[in-house]
Amino acid sequence: MTAWLRTIFLCLALVFSTNAMAEQMNKDTLAGYIMPPFSLGEKLNDNGVWSLLNSGGAEAGYVFETEPLAPLPGFSGAAINVLVLLDLEGRFMDVRLIAHNEPIFVSGLGEAPFHKFFEQYRGLSISSSIVVGTPYGGGSEGSSLVYLDGVTKATASVRIAHESVMAATLAVAREKMQGIATTPPAYPNPDYGEDLTWADLVDQGIAKRKTVTNAEIDAAFAGTLWADDDPVAQDDPDGAYLDLWIVDVGPRSIARAALSPGTFAELQDFLTISTDDEPLLLIEAGRHGLVSDSFVRNTSPNWISAEQDGLPVALRDADLFVELADDVPQGIAMILRTDRRLGFDPARPWQLGVQAVREHGIFQPEAGSVTITVDHTTDERFFIRPGVVKPVPPWLEALRNRQNDVVVLCVFLVGLTALLWARMNWLAGLAGFTPVRLAILAFVLGFVGWWGQGQLSIVTVLGTIRTIYEGGSFAFLIYDPFSLILWAVTIIGFVLWGRGLFCGWLCPFGAMQEFMHHLGTRLRLPQIEPSDRWDLRLKRIKYVVLAGLIATVFIAPDHIDTAAEIEPFKTAITVFFVRDWYYVLYASFWLGLSMVLFKGFCRYLCPLGAFMALGGLLRGRDWIARRAECGSPCQLCKVRCKYGAIEKTGKIAYDECFQCLDCVTIHDDPKQCVPLIVAAKRNERQVAAE
Template identity: 65%
Template structure:
């Protein structure tokens, strides 16, 4: 026996093992030009991306090995993420997923469309799936909202969290210096009287000189060491004489620019409020740009970085006119985008490239970079408070809060009535219309609108996740369904399957409507012999056992096996699926017009699970009399579910809490014992 158990354990472990990582050749198929696949880094399946020159350009990685968050199938969603060195998403592609709604319901196209939204976004930007709330702030503090997928928002939230968790893990390990908080921005309300002398004395205008001798030293021993006679002739003269001024703070810009240029700069910042303008003045012979420079592009001789990461600089394409007391030379205003992580209140480095050419025909070009630093004091800036995204479950709750509140209020009214006033409810003169009205709310609001059709997939996914030692946090991503599950579990203890199957199941409500439609159309009723009825009721337990076995033996096929439930077709997608799925769901509804709730009674695996609660319930909630079953059989004969034994006892594992028997039991017009008792009283009164 011990050997058998060990063998079964090993078999189970092998079958539910995580999927193998992609090979380098498989990873390479996801790489988009002009990038190429580089070398692996670390042991988590992270690879570098390189450009056509072999320089590192970013990273590519799978999300599952780094952040294996389980989805609603119990298995993680695996995606490929391409990230550049600045933390921008190049692309996000789906590798593998088993989310029930995407496997065969909506299809995978909406999921892939959702992932396309990441292209161009930066991981330093707070991102959430949903709709805006509250004050979104400005600049780096604003949230980016990703459109979810209707009917599958919970699944894409899990995918989103997987992407962020994996990407931030890679960024922390491989991209030191990546901005993760909003950068400082100029304080528009700060005022300080400044002139050029004050700017220089306080270091607000930083001055950097590189002599001819220093450039000669940089090229010493190279092919180009003798290609600048002027530097050799006057080694002490300045080759680079550079001034750097951050024009973002208004007080500094007013002290530097002419009135006309200041007005043009303000107009520019109105249109581009995320840009930080940087003034460069070069008074020596190096200059700022080459002859082939094109305005409004990145300067060819100038680059910058901050915190070990490059800063993208572009020409602001502004005519620069300075105040009279400023140095004369080449001047231009560059712009750095704060949304991409540039923080003007922190030190940053600017590099000027010095070029020399050797030879007159097709000369060979040599370059050396000279790097200087600049920082503007904090007093000129304000750092906005980061608008932190809500936690995933709170964000999901916020997006469904109206639905959840409405559902909560409805359940708060229904449960006390069923618990303490069921006889009052069953005794209403128009009880059947009232019940059908409540079932219409279940079908329309809980089912089609709220997408709250509970499924056997969730308990099976929970089982699989628990066996894998994973987190059950995925349940929080759909608060509407979670509230239904909580109430259903309560009902499981108090009523068995009655509460959910009889009142809260949208497809069950649809089947009941099909039954009433069949009666209106005067279709013949197909009533099985009791022996066959009992045998078929056992079928749902066999199906449930098969699905549980699938979790252990073939978990990858669980989603296909769970299609025995027509819920996804009839409720989630409203029959907008492949014809065979729609035909299967429609077949049960057509059959329900002649056989009362055949799917619910004979096939439903979730109903089988709920039926266990009928055996474990804490109380007998259907009133009975000693005459029930002997001699009275009226309730048993009229029970559409055949959930009453010949002895009059209720089979709670098959009872759907329709309350028809309660209506009969409490009625002096229909309950045989009460009718007989009333007649005896009438006779006694007549005899007296």
């Protein structure tokens, strides 16, 4: 590369040296994303976390953007910004895409699939282990993992988006919602059995009792407007206002000790259907009761509440008719249920709240209440606590989802690299070398490109530069193991051959252009062959394009994806030409031009090719053999080189060499190589003279 180009890159790296910060949405803009009956409350911290208010003005959850909390870079180098609405129980109310620069969605697949991906979060709890992909091994039965469907051809991008959502959400949960469990809770062990009686439940604290006398409830209302509004309590101060038993009947051994055989069987049938519900038995023998006259079955009880770790636990009537075991204290009994997926852990302490309500006045009475609390927990031995079921690392999940493709790719790459390293001259000397090469390129186009979506792109290079510039994470590279392996082999190829391994053998769009060239020659189309001067001038364009794209990273990073459309790879390889007409026309132009100008895009405009040429500076050897006669007087290899990669002196310009092996074929062929032909005739004359 010329000195002036090196200077351009150095200046670009030095001029732009400030990190760009993510700009958070202001309150008015953010409020526009909140749908009634909810509204945006006050800002809670400097990381863009806001309170979410319900129609009554009470806090209902949290609103936040993911970029300030988890700025994981995507493939453009920019973070994917998502708006999350999370309720107080740790459940996603809404997840909505705000901004991104992922090239595959900007102008490839369109943004609709990306928006649809985020709709899958609604209703899910952060207590679940949520992953992107399909169950490993072919099924999800019994698994605590929740699988989100990815987007075909964009799995890496949606994995990055998912990691951003979960990282930001868990950060909010740790700071604002300490009670929300971030791992699956314990659940009753179906295989555990123990013979228990009601007396055992009481002695071991499994059945918890709470009693409140009329005098105690009067004392709770003392000094309030409602102090004298319960004449029954005043007439019978020692009477039982509340006599409440609490039992978690999720474990079968406990349920069998507390319930009649018929109710036990009905409960088991219920739990067979509602596998995530934890049933809680309440028995009340005082005059308070459990529900008001307005209570509707199968709804949340209006006098009963619960919380765990300071956060509310949603309770709902199980709508079961309850008969108790013979030795159980009799009273009003009901079974409430709560969903363990919302974070309730039955093996950890929780608190039941019973609301005592009084009314003052006759025509428009004013209601007042106090809450009676009861602490409860059930012994761990009745439950299974899944050993923290964590999703496997993103790179491993991505690798598993593409394991078959990766195996085939690795076998191919090992074979191709070994062939070019150890048997290159043998390969070039085959009588059927051209068909063999075209077969390899057909595999690259079909499997690596169209099937495997392994077309390397300048977008990855620009994303890496942006990550370095902004001090971000390179984790985005591991979300696409197929392409990462190609990059690794390509970089190794820099040392062994320069740019030739990728540009000549592994680029699907390059392979497509080569096929178009062979089609053009079959059709006997006239070929365009620029002069040496123009060939040199045109080759400099790709370096200018590369410099411009790198400048865009620093000057206008939000337009990287648009600028990178100078590559037709996405149109021709990623989306199979299913795009807007102007993209298709642009890609078709270069393919059509290849019929008369050999791989014109690769040679003159490709910014990735320019980067590969720079990477070729790492080349450790001159791997194409030359003779003293090469260049002077013999110019055959130079004339035959379609890439213009051989100078008049016979020297190989490795930064422009695509490793087509045509010159190797000529060099080793005694019927083509002029020095060998001359030497052979000289030997013939000497033999004849003797």
